[in-house]
Amino acid sequence: MNHQPDALEKLRQAAETRDPERCQFLLKTLFMELDFYLALAVVIERARTFLETFETYYPDGVFARRILMQMVNTGAAPARLPPEALRDFEYPGAANFMKALSDLAHALQPGPLPPRIGYLVSATVNAIMAELVEHYYGPRPGAWATVRAAPEAPAASAIAYAFWTDEDIALLDSDAWLQVADSIERHLQRQHSFIKGED
DSSP: OOOHHHHHHHHHHHHHHTOHHHHHHHHHHHHHHSOHHHHHHHHHHHHGGGHHHHHHHOTTOHHHHHHHHHHHHHSOOOSSOOGGGGSOOOSTTHHHHHHHHHHHHHHTSSSOHHHHHHHHHHHHHHHHHHHHHHHHHTTOHHHHHHHHHOTTSHHHHHHHHHHHHOHHHHHHHHHHHHHHHHHHHHHHHHHHHHHHHHO
16 A cells, blocks of 8 residues: 655655654655655665765865766765865864765665665755754854764753754755755656556
């Protein structure tokens, strides 16, 4: 039985209420019903939203665009990210973006489907988090330095709470997940049209 429309609606509800665990569970459910390469396209689309920001702060980080283009054009990725991707990316959101790229690369390695879908979900989460972290901490370098220096300290915890409960961040977070849901819906329609065309 096809539960895709129901799952899509539930994903949108979870996005509106900012329920991260629910969003990830529903995303995995929907990705399992999509053709793998259509699910991949959804995630790459999300990751590319941060690419220009990344390149602005790391002009030498051209490898990121090359890897994403390789994924788009060939549906393949290097087994490991290049050495220049392993340095400490200090600018807010950049480390999350690198994690999204790494997750995408893992998802494209041979192996059972469920773990590969899990990597796609993680890549989506990190791509969205890159945007949120950059938006909030970019204009707040002092807060970012505190969080990076001692993430477990009470001061850092208070800053992290202020970040997560910030009104702008809440709106951006929900909107990003709603955009992911819209992208999945478009790709599901493409998949259904293709299947009908074959019948």
